[in-house]
Amino acid sequence: MPVLLFLIDTSASMNQRSHLGTSYLDIAKGAVETFLKLRSRDPASRGDRYMLVSFEEAPAGIKAGWKESHATFMTELRNLQAVGLTSIGQSLRTAFDLLNLNRLVSGIDNYGQGRNPFFLEPAIIVAITDGSKLTSSSGVQDELHLPLTTPLPGSELTKEPFRWDQRLFSLVLRIPGHTSPDPEPIGGVPLDPSPITPMCEVTGGRSYSVFSQRMLNQCLESLVQKIQSGVVINFEKTGPDPPPTEGKGKMKYGPQSWHSCHKMIYVRPNPKTGVPVGHWPIPESFWPDQNSPTLPPRAAHPQVKFSCVDSEPMVVDKVPFDKYELEPSPLTQYILERKSPHSCWQVFVCNSAKYGELGQPFGYLKASTALNCVNLFVMPYNYPVVLPLLDDLITVHKFKPPAKWRQSFENYLKTVPPYYITAKIEADRVCASVGKKAALEGGIKLRCRSSALSLAHRKDFTQLLHSIMGDGPALPMEANTKEFAGFQLAALNKALKPQGLRNPYDIPRSHLLDQLSRMRRNLLHASICILKGQDQDQLHSVPIAQMGNYQDFLKHCPSPLREADPDQPKRLHTFGNPFKLDKKAMMVDEADEFVTGTQGKGKRPGESSSPAGGGAPKRRRCMSPLLRLGRAYTPPKTPPRTPDNDDTELGNHINNHLESNRNSDKEPSPAPESELIQQSDLLQLDEVENQENRVQENGQSSDSEFSLGSEGEEEAPCRYPSPCQLKKIRNQESQELNSELRVLITKEIRKPGRRYEKIFYLLKQIQGSLETRLIFLQSIIKEAAR
Numbered sequence: 001m002p003v004l005l006f007l008i009d010t011s012a013s014m015n016q017r018s019h020l021g022t023s024y025l026d027i028a029k030g031a032v033e034t035f036l037k038l039r040s041r042d043p044a045s046r047g048d049r050y051m052l053v054s055f056e057e058a059p060a061g062i063k064a065g066w067k068e069s070h071a072t073f074m075t076e077l078r079n080l081q082a083v084g085l086t087s088i089g090q091s092l093r094t095a096f097d098l099l100n101l102n103r104l105v106s107g108i109d110n111y112g113q114g115r116n117p118f119f120l121e122p123a124i125i126v127a128i129t130d131g132s133k134l135t136s137s138s139g140v141q142d143e144l145h146l147p148l149t150t151p152l153p154g155s156e157l158t159k160e161p162f163r164w165d166q167r168l169f170s171l172v173l174r175i176p177g178h179t180s181p182d183p184e185p186i187g188g189v190p191l192d193p194s195p196i197t198p199m200c201e202v203t204g205g206r207s208y209s210v211f212s213q214r215m216l217n218q219c220l221e222s223l224v225q226k227i228q229s230g231v232v233i234n235f236e237k238t239g240p241d242p243p244p245t246e247g248k249g250k251m252k253y254g255p256q257s258w259h260s261c262h263k264m265i266y267v268r269p270n271p272k273t274g275v276p277v278g279h280w281p282i283p284e285s286f287w288p289d290q291n292s293p294t295l296p297p298r299a300a301h302p303q304v305k306f307s308c309v310d311s312e313p314m315v316v317d318k319v320p321f322d323k324y325e326l327e328p329s330p331l332t333q334y335i336l337e338r339k340s341p342h343s344c345w346q347v348f349v350c351n352s353a354k355y356g357e358l359g360q361p362f363g364y365l366k367a368s369t370a371l372n373c374v375n376l377f378v379m380p381y382n383y384p385v386v387l388p389l390l391d392d393l394i395t396v397h398k399f400k401p402p403a404k405w406r407q408s409f410e411n412y413l414k415t416v417p418p419y420y421i422t423a424k425i426e427a428d429r430v431c432a433s434v435g436k437k438a439a440l441e442g443g444i445k446l447r448c449r450s451s452a453l454s455l456a457h458r459k460d461f462t463q464l465l466h467s468i469m470g471d472g473p474a475l476p477m478e479a480n481t482k483e484f485a486g487f488q489l490a491a492l493n494k495a496l497k498p499q500g501l502r503n504p505y506d507i508p509r510s511h512l513l514d515q516l517s518r519m520r521r522n523l524l525h526a527s528i529c530i531l532k533g534q535d536q537d538q539l540h541s542v543p544i545a546q547m548g549n550y551q552d553f554l555k556h557c558p559s560p561l562r563e564a565d566p567d568q569p570k571r572l573h574t575f576g577n578p579f580k581l582d583k584k585a586m587m588v589d590e591a592d593e594f595v596t597g598t599q600g601k602g603k604r605p606g607e608s609s610s611p612a613g614g615g616a617p618k619r620r621r622c623m624s625p626l627l628r629l630g631r632a633y634t635p636p637k638t639p640p641r642t643p644d645n646d647d648t649e650l651g652n653h654i655n656n657h658l659e660s661n662r663n664s665d666k667e668p669s670p671a672p673e674s675e676l677i678q679q680s681d682l683l684q685l686d687e688v689e690n691q692e693n694r695v696q697e698n699g700q701s702s703d704s705e706f707s708l709g710s711e712g713e714e715e716a717p718c719r720y721p722s723p724c725q726l727k728k729i730r731n732q733e734s735q736e737l738n739s740e741l742r743v744l745i746t747k748e749i750r751k752p753g754r755r756y757e758k759i760f761y762l763l764k765q766i767q768g769s770l771e772t773r774l775i776f777l778q779s780i781i782k783e784a785a786r
Contacts, residue, residue: 001047002122002227004039006032006077007095009129010054014082016130018175020213025082027173028128031216032077035126038224051098052076055084058094065098085135088127088196092168093146096161099123103163104154111157112288112295113419114281115231115302117267117324117378120165122229124205131172131194131209144195160202160300164231167264168200170207171219184212189219204232204264204301229276230264230324234303235331238348238358242308245338258330262301265324265376279320280378281419283352283362288418305350305358306365310343313366314383316391322378326365332374341367347376353415360385360415381416565750567743734767738776741765749784 014025022030039045050073052064063076099121103109108119134141146161155161162168172192191197192209200207205226208219237259241252270277282302288295315321326332335345344364352359360382367374380386389409393401401409413421507515741762748759763780766773 001049002124002229003049003051003099004227005051005053005095005099005123005125007053007091007125007127008032008055008077008080009086009088009127010056010080010082010084011086011130011132011135012082012084013086013130013132017177018173019177019179020175023082024130024173024175025080027175027213027216028171029077029080031128031171031220032126034217035220035223038220039227042224042227051095053091053095053098054080055087055091057087057090061091061094062098066101085137086129086132087136088129088134089141089144089146090136092125092127092144092199093150093161095125096146096166097150097152097155099125099166100152100155100161100163104152109154109157109163110281111154111298112284113422114283114417115164116278116281117231117265117322118276118278120229120231120267120276122227123166124223124227125166125168126223127168127170127196129170129172129194129196131174131192131196134195142195144199146199157295157297158300159297162203162300164233164301166203167205167226167232168196168203169205169223169226170194170196170200171216172196172207172209173216174209174211175213175216176211184214189215189222201262204262228264228266229269230266230327232262232264232301233282234301235261235263236303236305237308238305239307239309242310242338245340256330256334258334261329261331263329263331264327266327267324278322278378280322280362280380282378283349283359283381283417284419285349285351287351287354290418302349305348306345307348308345310340311346311364313342313344313364313377314379314387316387316394318394319380319387319390321363324376324378326374326376335365335367335374336371338367339371341369341371344377352381352417381420382412385412385415565747567747731768734772737765737767738772742776742779745780746783749780 008025008028010025014028015023017023018027020027036050039048049066050064050070051062051066051068052073054061054063063080064073068076103121108121110116110119134144150161170192172194174192189208189210192207194207197207208215208222210216210219241256267276267278269275282304285298285303286296344366346361346364348359348361350357350359352362361379361384362381363376363378363383365374365376386409389405389412392405393399397405745759745762748762763777766776768776
């Protein structure tokens with residue numbers, strides 16, 4: 001997440017006007033807004049953080065810092081006024097301190113442990129000024145000086161006020177007050193001769209001398225491209241120059257531009273996590289002393305020496321390395337011109353080893369295979385020694401090192417800075433802890449003195465306590481003393497020690513009231529546990545690792561009762577939502593869907609049902625045989641029942657049902673008109689009318705539909721190819737219908753109450769022969785008796 005800090009010159013000289021008619025301060029404000037618009041085109045700008053600092057004295061000069069929102073940033077930008085002095089040194093120090101505010105807390109600089117390029121917080125400071133003389137309360141200054149003292153803790157560990165991932169760029173406004181007759185120069189934007197330019201170059205940035213609005217826009221587009229994630233490193237050559245390659249002519253003597261480069265290495269974030277990942281640090285420029293009370297201050301940018309002696313690049317499988325691309329520079333140009341992608345130059349950090357000024361190599365510079373860039377490979381310290389050892393360990397010894405290999409590896413470790421070994425020890429500790437159970441914290445051990453219950457569980461003691469107190473403890477029904485063998489009670493208060501409660505004089509005077517309260521709870525509230533040393537709120541303090549252990553909780557729960565209705569879908573034991581249903585076992589009751597899904601949408605009773613009326617959409621026909629025409633439930637009017645004659649009435653109703661079925665097989669009787677009107681209260685009238693329309697139009701009803709009738713019913717003539725096939729289909733339909741009837745009747749029987757009208761109505765719908773109906777009815781009687 002890059003940080004973009006804008007340092008705006010608010011000195012009085014920013015009130016001067018250009019030939020455009022706007023003041024320098026207005027141009028600076030517009031430049032910031034243009035920069036934000038250009039930056040917003042990049043999707044990576046979503047993580048940007050913007051800060052605003054003016055030339056006022058701190059803390060008034062900090063207009064937008066770490067906690068201010070983008071709206072506050074824009075408001076403070078518009079409200080800037082040019083009324084102060086050109087105190088750019090103090091303002092730069094304020095900007096750097098603001099950026100470094102959280103670095104010591106986060107440990108991003110990793111002092112004394114090597115420099116990790118993947119630990120970075122890239123920041124760019126964009127200073128917009130007019131290049132006037134530097135003024136302060138003490139007078140006019142010719143050079144830029146930053147204050148050396150700062151209240152920021154940890155700043156003494158770095159020699160410079162900035163860090164290696166912070167760069168300064170300056171836009172120096174030189175737009176004249178009148179239009180120049182000379183043509184505008186074509187090409188790159190030149191550096192500005194103002195005192196801020198050396199400061200920009202030291203941090204790895206640069207300054208721009210702006211003479212027109214077009215040149216300002218060009219600089220802003222260039223600055224947007226400079227927003228890269230990386231750190232600045234000083235590369236310096238050590239040793240002789242490399243021999244000239246073929247076709248390069250003679251060797252050049254004297255200092256060359258590629259001998260010393262102050263450039264950045266790009267630290268690319270991991271595409272999966274969005275965070276840079278690395279393994280090896282750049283070593284410190286000193287050998288750490290374990291007995292030293294302080295660390296020597298380090299330079300903001302590490303001094304990396306490279307040797308021009310060609311070496312063979314080394315990479316061992318299963319041994320990680322870090323790869324960083326170098327910013328284009330004379331050094332990268334020279335390496336690419338040599339066209340040697342299969343050789344490398346080793347890199348060193350002076351004084352990093354215990355003995356020797358140059359130290360041991362920690363990586364190498366190498367051109368890419370395609371010769372389009374140069375990469376810095378960071379390896380383990382003194383990698384030419386350790387990589388062959390690791391290769392032998394993996395390929396030859398198969399991770400079973402002999403004594404000779406161990407001796408060689410121990411000799412290597414003596415030449416490695418201690419912070420490399422510290423990282424190794426920490427990694428080994430983490431790897432060793434994986435898969436092992438954490439040590440149990442000390443608690444109060446539960447001891448089972450005997451198999452007999454305690455005094456609080458005796459019946460006579462409970463009765464005695466009830467007669468004295470008026471209320472006794474609700475004791476658990478079962479108490480298994482062996483269930484908690486070896487169990488320890490975890491005390492939330494670590495200072496609480498196990499107490500045998502044998503000698504009351506052992507209790508400190510200050511703990512008497514607390515101990516008395518615990519004893520009273522243990523005596524009167526035995527329903528939760530036999531003994532407890534915590535109060536009611538502490539019982540709900542469960543470690544986070546045990547909060548989701550819902551299955552163990554279910555094992556100790558009593559077995560649930562069976563469902564009153566077995567046709568209902570089973571409920572899942574889901575943590576946090578015990579009412580979630582199993583979607584796989586979900587069953588849709590077609591009758592409920594039909595009745596509840598179409599209520600309020602039918603026609604009125606007086607409305608015409610002729611086809612000419614035409615605009616009403618036809619409803620989807622239900623596929624259940626129970627819900628076809630004539631199957632609606634009509635509760636008959638019966639006198640109220642008494643509990644004494646319920647069983648007699650149920651038997652009489654069943655016998656009457658048998659007689660009515662025998663008569664209905666002989667001669668079906670048409671339904672009276674009053675019963676049809678009564679049925680329309682529960683059945684959707686428009687469905688009836690649409691069915692009648694289809695009967696009138698076609699002359700007969702559908703093959704799978706039944707004619708409207710009373711208790712007895714007859715099927716309409718069907719058009720089937722053969723009588724055998726027709727009989728087979730009818731038998732299949734009867735079986736399906738009886739299966740649905742069995743489910744619905746069983747559901748009605750199990751419902752609480754004494755309303756049997758719907759049960760008898762459903763019994764009238766049984767299909768099949770007389771023997772089939774009797775068998776069906778006997779099973780229903782058994783279910784009712786059960």
